[in-house]
Amino acid sequence: MALHDRLDSHKAVETVWGKLIPEKDAYRYATREIAAFCSNIFQVMRILEPDFEKRTEAICEMSYNLNMGVSGEEYLNTFYDDWNIPEFCEKSSWLGAIFGDYGDEAENMAGRVIQFTRDRVEKELDTCPWDIVGAELCNMTTAMFTANFDLANGGENDVALNMCEARGCGDRHCRVVAERRSTFGLPKQGFLDHMGTPVMPVHNTPEERMVKNGQILRNGQYSNAFGEEHSLEYDYRWLCEFGWAWCVAFPLAVIRDLPDDEDEFLRIFRIIFSTAGKNLFMEPFSKRAVRDWLGAPDSIGDNDPRLMGAYIKTLMDCQLVPNELDAFTKDEVRIKVTADDFNGRFEMAPMDELAIGYEALWHNAVKTLVSAEWSCWFEGIDEDEMTIVIGRKIDKRMI
């Protein structure tokens, strides 16, 4: 018989109702979800430090130092060797750019290396999932690139970095240009000097040849100019670790210390995430979209906590966070997760703020997605084993 014995297999996240979310869609969703969390913490920062320059410089300095610590010379050297970067590519000139290009594509920042010479590197992006966050983050990434170039150079680099365009600032492209200072006669830059104009003219890709997706989504893998490749699986995992590190853990290291005491930080932090949660499903059509996304059957009514429970579980699955359904009824949803898995996605820098932020976000989101009768809270939020609960709660001081 000529029939196939079975269907082809493909990876997917399966919702509680059997709807399959293809691996690529799950990866895309995880990317944007991290960016959304990042957006919220930047709102916290803006409340705590009203001065744009002060807060931007602070997160630049911190991210530079942390990137130096996280990446490290040994890490970059391993990268250099593993990726078979030929000897004629001087580390001091090139490695920072190669590493940066890989990081962009791993996080679905779609674009291209326009120029790659000893004295000048130009990278152009057509998309950036983080373009909703704001200009401080764009500045912050240049500080991280500076760390990459310093690490590659074994000390202070010889590069002037300019993000002369940024989608987070409203430009069509993001564009980072690195020019060798000794060649172009350029001064050393401070952390806030990286949004200037490069010496040499840039190449502007016409709109009709811009791309909508990174290589991972277009081609199922990343491949660089040296032919070295990373799979979708590898980069998805990389995103779900390092994505949280650079755009959440790094700035949080500054934001936590902006107020005089932790209570004030947590008060504002919770308010921001609560507001975001209240608005998450405000539009009536967004509820229909969530039901479609999850494959919720008609038997799940409008006032059923399982809708929110399925949403939370699917989100965690898409973020590669191990979790276990403990209860899933019309009266209660309980999802077990460990603090290590939930808060320690980037193992070197676990963040309690992930649980605190999502608790505030989901507690308020459930009120628009399901109804105000329902609440969401984390049992054991300070313990190793946590349970995310969606249940009925009456609180005369509920916010």
Add this chain to the structure above:
Amino acid sequence: MLFREDEVARAEAKAIRESAGWYRWTHDLVEIKGPDADRLVQYLYVNDMAKAPVGRTKYTTMLNEDGKIIDDVIVMHMDENLYWVSTLYAPQLLKWIAAHDEGFDVACSDITKLYDMYAVQGPESTTFMNALVTEPVDGLKRFAVMDDAIDGVPATIHRAGFTGELGYEIYVPMESTKTIEEALRRVGDELGYPEITILEVYVRSIPVEKGFALRQDMYGLTPFECDLDWSVCMDKEFIGKEALEKAQSEGPARRLMGLEFLNDSYEDIAQREIVYRKGVPCGFVRTAIYGYTVDKNIGFAVIDAKKAIIGEEVTVGENDSPAIICDKVFV
């Protein structure tokens, strides 16, 4: 990326095609020496190294047990029981040799950091070289080496290159590299032969025009799928031979082909960009670059053998960028 309007890149490409130019050209270098060196290089590589006596060199691919290309190199027979292997992947090659050298009395080492390397390429490169070295290189055959000297520094001259033009490679002790670079610049300036500075010109644009692929373009294909039949000697034992014989009898599953991109530029095409024939995936791009001699955007792609038809119209990537399948050799 290279673009049509880049006049600096165009001038550098023109120098290589029409006169001569020089550049620092380093790759990794592995030394294989010992009583069984001849036997080992025969076993590692598909080409017949016995046909490369001392002083001669050969291009060859290296296969894994599945008969698929994992490296392509120039093997240089430097002396009795002594070979240099020019590769971009010395650490990988050493690991590979270590896994396959049981029963061979050889010593292998990475000597990349001991030598610096320069290239002089172009139809007038013999004139350039003769103004540079002590002994004229006119008699040096293609894929042959000779000892010479530049400004008193001993140099090994290899008549070869990756441009498809007459050319030479110069190997010098690392500690003398400044002397050689100064000599190249001085003589080049006197004769009007420029330094070529843009990596993508001499590693991609110029070679692709002549159909020269990098290992990364051929990785995972058989030599037959890359039209390298001429380099395979089936009358000897080598790693991957059994699988290669089977592949040969079955015919190629895929082919490394040329692609001519029809848009003005190729910013939407990365390595591994998917190629579609009538909307159906039929392969993937390996490289895309601007060729200043042909004045076109060109590249290589791995295409399903049955669909690797020269002249066939295809599209590439999510923007449906038009392209035509063509021969790998553009000039």
